[in-house]
Amino acid sequence: MSPVTGTAATGPAQGAVAGARAAVTGPAAAAETATAGTAAPETAATGAGGSSRGDAAIATYGLSKRYRGGQLAVDGLDLAVPPGAVFGFLGPNGSGKTTTIRMLMALIGPSAGRVELFGEPIPRAANRVLPRVGALIEGPAHYPYLTGAQNLARYDAADRSADPRTRTARVGEALERVGLSNASRKKAKAYSLGMKQRLGLAAALLQPRDLLVLDEPTNGLDPQGMREIRSLIKSLAADGTTVFLSSHLLDEIEQVCTHAAVMSRGRLVTQGTVAQLGAGLRARLVVTTPDTAAAETVLSTVLKTASAGGDGAGDGGEGAGAQVQVEGDRVSCDADGLEPDAVCAALVGAGVRVFGFAVQRPSLEDAFVALTGEGFDVAQ
Amino acid sequence: MSLSSSVDSGGAGAHAGRAVSGGARAARPRVRLRGSFAGNELATMFGRARNRALLGALAAIPVALGLAVRLTTRHHDGGGFIGQVSNNGLFLVFSALTITLPIFLPLAIGVVAGDALSGEAGQGTLRYLLVAPVGRNRLLAVKGGALAVFCLVASFTVALSAFVVGLVLFPIGQVTLLSGESISFGAALVKAVLITALVAASLLGLAAVGLFVSTLTDTAVAAMAVTVGVTILSGILQSIPQLSAIQPWLFTDQWISFADVLRDPVYTPNIVHNLLIQALYVAVFGSAAWARFTSRDVLS
Structure with a gap:
């Protein structure tokens, strides 16, 4: 991998996770590491201590995969999933998510680098570690000529650590958990796409797991x-199961995940807590009004007072974020350090007709665009 | 990088590992029944409608053969086993095996063996078995073992069907051997069982070839076609006199050697040669399948 982009992409990411572990939601660490996502190699020093991620549920070190066609699907991936996290693995189609997951599960061998699950090397310790891991990889797969319950019994029989005496009970529980009890005696070929997806999830839940690796788990569901x-994912996570959730649905990640990593073209763009990823972006205050000029004046005044009165907390607020933007009938500005009620009162006091008033939190999508400089649905 | 290092050294290692890594879920029971996955594999194999249809078709062949003989040759003996059937029903077992061994049995074995791993890969279940984790060595061993059982079951399906049809349609009694002596029905029955077992053993080489081909592709139909094609190719090579140098190494070369059991004393050289060929094919193609399967990337 090329040295420049390599450090830029992976270094700060390690820093972010180290920061996250030191102080789970420490605002100072969050602000620093999040801005580091763009370019700030010095924070990498915290994480660059190297191979001391033994307590991580998933850790990869310089993980790369080049397929036989010569295509580099995953490039120097340094992933660290803290135990107990619900870890969102984001990226457009073709960004290397599934290839990474296949390497985590010892289905394919890396071209370079290594994988550890719970500190144990994969694939060497795969037979020892994988019973603790439930997985849904690239959609469910079943024996169409077996019933739902028979399918689960077969997967359970394949796991040597599973007790055959409790098999029937565990299969029943897993089916119950995903809402398939009534269809357990139906052949899998008669299942709808959503039912198949549920059956796949049930297979991952046959035993209590320490880690669930779920590749696009809500595909095909209504x-x-x-x-x-x-x-279900939230309740599993509440029980202490680490969940590694790959998705290209940003709201899904935003709704359920505590941590996230972003992949783009086989590289890790960033990783950290979801709060950190969004922290690089400020909330925006948006006013919808026909009196755009008046609103602009009011907002500019408010901003100036805020940055003058604020004791430097708005770190460099005068520069990038301080302008007021006007698009059509929407006037917006940085919401940092502003008190929305006061601003609204000021607007009304100045005779601005306020049709809409909102403080918009930055979404992961905004974060993604800010981090990669590209839209989310880039075809690879 | 190869995945062959994922090889599990065996139950003991896994036990020890769990004891160390059990951690949060230490309460999980340790008891495991040996071979429970093998049992599941057999149940899945023989529960599958396609495989049952294959066995049903094999069972139907002696019925058709018996009826044809019953309806055409009323009395007097023609040549070969079939000629003897109208005199002694037990010869229907030998005739049916002789007829099914070159074509129908290899076809059935080719379908099941070719499908063994490629079918799992094609429908995506291979990846879920591997992450269960089944262990690549264990999966291959179980698949190979199940194939051997299928060879046995397929051969005995033909033999048993032929035996029943023979009892119903034809007289039974003493059996005249190829070497001229007559032996009792009971003694002949023992020979019939032995012959059926030899036919099953004759199919093992082909099963190993099929298992190997099955590790090469994710398309089950292709693996089946190749496996059946290999049998046909072997038969063709057998018939070209110029290739006499390689013919003793073809897995079809001594398939008919089972008939030597019907001599007294049993003429063993060809039977032993056949068993050696089959063992060689199992060793070579079994190793090839192992080398391929334990190192391949599973992308399906």
Whole structure:
């Protein structure tokens, strides 16, 4: 991998996680590491201590995969998933998410670098570690000629650590958990796409797991099913299971994840807590009004007072974030350090007709665009 | 990088590992029944409608053969086993095996063996078995073992069906051997069981070839076609006199050697040669399958 972009991409990411572990939501660490996401190699020093991520549920070191066609699918990935996290693994289609997951699960061998699950090397210790891991990889797969329950029993029989005496009970529980009890005696070929997805999840839940690796778990589900699966993930995480969730749905990650990593073209762009990823972007105050000129004046005045009165907390507020933007009938500015109620009162006091008034929190999508400089749905 | 290092050294290692890494879930029970996955594999194999249809078709062949003989040759003996059937029903077992061994049995084995791993890969279940984790060595061993059982079951399906049809349609009694002596029905029955077992053993080489081909592709139909094609190719090579140098090494070369059991004393050289060829094919293609399967990237 090329040295320049390599350090820029992976160094700060390690720093971010180290910071996250030191102080889970420490605002200072969050602000620093998040800005580091763009370019600040010095913070990498905290994480550059190297191979001391033994307590991580998933750790990869310089993980790379080049397929036989010569295509580099994953390039120097340094991933650290803290135990107990719900870790969102984000990236457009073709960014190397599934290839990474396949390497985590010992289905394919890396071209370079290594993988550790719970501090144990993969694939060497795969047979020892994988019973603790439930997985849904690139969609569910079943024996169409077996019933739902028979399918689960077969996967369970494949796991040597599974007790055959409790198999029937565990299969029943897993089916219950994903809402398939009524269809357990139906052949899998008669299942709908959503039911197959649920059956795949049930297979991952046959035993109590320490780690769940879920690749696009809500694919093919209706909105109700998506909500059920998300709440299932949340309840599993509440029990202490680490969840590694790959998705290209940003709201999904935003809704359920505590941590996230962003992949782009086989490289890790950033990783950290979800709060950190958004922290680089400020909330924006948006006013919808026909009196755009008047609103602009009011907001500029308010901003100036805020940055003058604020004791430097708005770190460099005068520069990039301080302008007021006007787009059509929307006037917006940085919401940092502003008191929305006071601003609204000032607007009304100045005779501005306020049709809409909102403080918009930055979304992960904004963070993604800010980090990669590209839209999310870039075809690779 | 190769994945062959993922090889599990065996149950003991896994036990020790769990004891160390059990951690948060230490309460998980340790008891495991040996071979429970093998049992599941057999149940899946013989529960599958396609495989049952294959066995059903194999069972139907002696019925058709028996009826054809019953309806055409009323009395007097023609040549070969079939000629003897109308005199002694037990010869239907030998005739049915002789007829099914070159084509129908290899076809059935080719389908099941070719499908063994490629079918799992094609439908995506291979990745879930591997992350269960089944262990690549264990999966390959279980698949190979199940194939051997299928060879046995397929051969005995033909033999048993032929035996029943023979009992129903034809007289039974003493059996005249190829070497001229007559032996009792009971003694002949023992020979019939032995012959069926030899036919099953004759199919093992082909099963190993099929298992190997099955590790090469994710397309089950292709693996089946190649495996059946290999049998046909072997048969063709067998019939070209100029290739006499390699013919003793073809897995079909001594398939008919089972008939030597019907001599007294049993003429063993060809039978032993056949078993050696089969063992060689199992060793070579089994190793090739192992080398391939334990190192391949599973992308399906």
